[in-house]
Every structure is written in C-alpha cells, then in structure tokens.
Amino acid sequence: MIVEQNASLQPHNTFGIVAKARTLVRVKDEEDVQQVLEHAQLGGEPKFVLGGGSNIVLTGDVKAVVLKVEVPGKRILEDGPRATIVEFGAGENWHDAVTWTLDQGLGGLENLALIPGTVGASPVQNIGAYGVELQDRFESLDAIDLATGKLFTLDASQCAFGYRDSVFKHPPGREGDLGLAGRALILRVRMRLAKPWKPVLGYVDLQRKVHESGVDHPTPRQVYDWVCAIRSAKLPDPKVIGNAGSFFKNPTVTPEQCQDIIARDPGIVHYPMPDGSIKLAAGWLIDACGWKGKSVGQAGVYEKQALVLVNRGGATGGEVVTLARAIQTSVYERFGIRLEPEPVVV
Structure with missing residues (x-):
C-alpha cells in the first residue's frame, strides 16, 4: 500500500485544476483496499475514489482519503463462437484498452475510442459515443464494498445503466435500494464483443466518412481511425488544454x-x-x-x-x-x- 500525504491532484484531473489530497493511496489490487479499510487511522475516514480524473471538477483540496485506482491488467477471458469476453483492470487507460482489443483482432469498442479516463470509470458514467454505449458491450464487473470490505460482482442489469448513468451515481435508498455512490471501488471490468462483428455507422459524422472514403464495408480499425479523426478535430486534447x-x-x-x-x-x-x-x-x-x-x-x-x-x-x-x-x-x-x-x- 503506497500512501502519499499532501499529494497534488493537478496531474490526476484532466481539467488541470490545482488541488491537493490530504491523503492519497495508490490502489494496485484489492489487498490495498483491505489495508486501507483495516488501517487504524485511515479506516474510519471518508473515502473518495479517483480514476483518471476525467469527469470531476475540483473546487478545493480533498479531505477524504483519495483512493487512486491503478489496478492493471488486460486479457482475453473467453473466446467462444458467439462472443469474446475481455477483462481489464480498472486502472487501465480506456483508449489504450480499446486500442488493445483491435490489436487482438477484436472489434466492438472502436466507436468509443479516445474517450478520456480509465476502464474502471467507464461503467460509472456508462460512457458512450457515435451510437454505442458501454452497456451495449458490458458483461460484468468486480468491485469491493468500501463499507464492509467484501468483494462482489455485478452484471449489466444490476448496474442499472441509463444515459450517462448507473447504480454507482446514486446513494443508497431509504428502502434498501442498491445505490453504490461513494460505497464501491471497481476493480475489474469485462466486455462482451459479439461475433460476427457489425459496424455501427448511424451517426452523421461516420456516414460522412463512409461517403468521403468510398468504403462501404469498413473494418473495425477503419471505424476506429475515423472516430479518432472526428474527435481530434472537434475536441481538445486534455494534455494540451x-x-x-x-x-x-x-x-x-x-x-x-x-x-x-x-x-x-x-x-x-x-x-x-x-x-x-x-x-x-x-x-x-x-x-x-x-x-x-x-x-x-x-x-x-x-x-x-x-x-x-x-x-x-x-x-x-x-x-x-x-x-x-x-x-x-x-x-x-x-x-x-x-x-x-x-x-x-x-
């Protein structure tokens, strides 16, 4: 367990806002989380889960214990006749994970290329772009309960996905609703990439690329390249702005x-x-x-x-x-x- 005091959060939020964390713990696996929960001082403190910092606006220093999720890992879990299941550590960069699937010859995530953030944050926000949302490719995830320290697994229905919404954005309800905001730390996420692959080209920008290129039946890599070009032309690189x-x-x-x-x-x-x-x-x-x-x-x-x-x-x-x-x-x-x-x- 790596613990940092008065850690700068400027490198850890894509807005580049200056702020500090009184205590920051780098989470590489579930054992790190368990150590925090069992720690004499840190265990009873409020917790704040931080992924790639691409979906937060910091308005001041963070007093809660910041759990910086850096769980690694990329692997093909199952390769069947109807789908391939891939699994990523929650700390993996999302765009790098998309690129990796294409390098393995697997299509399905290409429309979601260049979305900033980590894999672990993707189900929280139910990220989406150009006609595809995470829920369309989601299989399941593993997380740890920050109140009890217990590991649990959720499928798509249990994540209660909506438009840029999920169970991870809602606090627990008074009648025992499964709200997990502030309570769960996602460790691993699995995606189901269906076979045969079919391109999703409904958005006007992608239709324009089809027309301009003259390619009526693009490959996953071609769709990926188009999406990257479209996003790069419209959206600023957080590393620059x-x-x-x-x-x-x-x-x-x-x-x-x-x-x-x-x-x-x-x-x-x-x-x-x-x-x-x-x-x-x-x-x-x-x-x-x-x-x-x-x-x-x-x-x-x-x-x-x-x-x-x-x-x-x-x-x-x-x-x-x-x-x-x-x-x-x-x-x-x-x-x-x-x-x-x-x-x-x-």
Whole structure:
C-alpha cells in the first residue's frame, strides 16, 4: 500500500485544476483496499475514489482519503463462437484498452475510442459515443464494498445503466435500494464483443466518412481511425488544454417540445430516440446562446465545440462551476431546458 500525504491532484484531473489530497493511496489490487479499510487511522475516514480524473471538477483540496485506482491488467477471458469476453483492470487507460482489443483482432469498442479516463470509470458514467454505449458491450464487473470490505460482482442489469448513468451515481435508498455512490471501488471490468462483428455507422459524422472514403464495408480499425479523426478535430486534447470532455448531457424532450423549439429555431440539431423522445444536441443549444469562445476568469467554452469547457490556464474549480451555471441559465431562459452537467463537482 503506497500512501502519499499532501499529494497534488493537478496531474490526476484532466481539467488541470490545482488541488491537493490530504491523503492519497495508490490502489494496485484489492489487498490495498483491505489495508486501507483495516488501517487504524485511515479506516474510519471518508473515502473518495479517483480514476483518471476525467469527469470531476475540483473546487478545493480533498479531505477524504483519495483512493487512486491503478489496478492493471488486460486479457482475453473467453473466446467462444458467439462472443469474446475481455477483462481489464480498472486502472487501465480506456483508449489504450480499446486500442488493445483491435490489436487482438477484436472489434466492438472502436466507436468509443479516445474517450478520456480509465476502464474502471467507464461503467460509472456508462460512457458512450457515435451510437454505442458501454452497456451495449458490458458483461460484468468486480468491485469491493468500501463499507464492509467484501468483494462482489455485478452484471449489466444490476448496474442499472441509463444515459450517462448507473447504480454507482446514486446513494443508497431509504428502502434498501442498491445505490453504490461513494460505497464501491471497481476493480475489474469485462466486455462482451459479439461475433460476427457489425459496424455501427448511424451517426452523421461516420456516414460522412463512409461517403468521403468510398468504403462501404469498413473494418473495425477503419471505424476506429475515423472516430479518432472526428474527435481530434472537434475536441481538445486534455494534455494540451485542460478539460473534462463533454460537460453537459444531451437533454431529451417530447416530440411536442421539439416541434415548439423547431418553430422558433429551425436549425436545432435533434435525434429521435427508440422510446419516442427526442434528444437535443446540448452543444448546439449552448452555441445558439452565444457562449462559444466566451470565458469566466480562466475557464472558457471551447471555440470548436461549445459542449466542452476548458481551462485556459490557471482556472479554478469555482470559475468552471460559475461558467457552467451561467450557461445553464442562458439555455433555460431561451429554450426552457435545464442542462445537466456530466462531471462531478468535488
């Protein structure tokens, strides 16, 4: 168990916000967690689980014991006629894990390339991009209960996946609901990659790539390359410009609400959903309110994609939160829609 005192969290959050952890423990396996829970001083302290820091906004130093998840591992667990099951340690970089599956000749995760963060955080957020969500490829995960120290396994139904949502984002309910926010540390995640592989090319950006390339039947690697090119053109690299990726969830409305908005703003970007609702592009709503390129202090809205908030250099968590709230107010006043942030404010 590696314990660090007054550890800088700036390298551990993709916004690059300056903050410290009073105590940081690097978790390489479940034994490290057990040692923390049994520790005379640390055991009774509040815990904060930290993966790649790509979905948090730090507004100050963290007093809770920070459990920095660095569990390694990549392996093919099962290779059957209908699917291949792959398993990753929760500390593995998500994009590197996607690339690794392609290197093994396995398709299925390519639409999720270049999403920042770790594998362990992917089910918490039910990450998704270009027509694929983690739940579409998820098999199961192993985690440890931070209250009892017991190991447990969850399948997809037990994770209660929703749009950028899961059981890990909800506190325990009063009637014994399986809410695991702040209580579970994910150790390993398994994916089911179906055979035969079928490309998911429904999004306009990918359809454009098919048209431009003249490739009607792309390979998983070609789809991966397209996704990487599309994301790189629109989204800033956190290593260059601090950010947490898409800051707001795309809101859903009824068809009637959508038609009302279209009557006033015909150009609004919207997508019909299987349940009959309409998903609106949050980035378009923000851009329509004139926020693209604007700043509050050193926190700004990215010039190429209004859905992304960035650190222009030395931004505080407070500035990011203030900017986000101002954007929410603008969108609500113009469209009557409340945008919901994706990152967790700490």
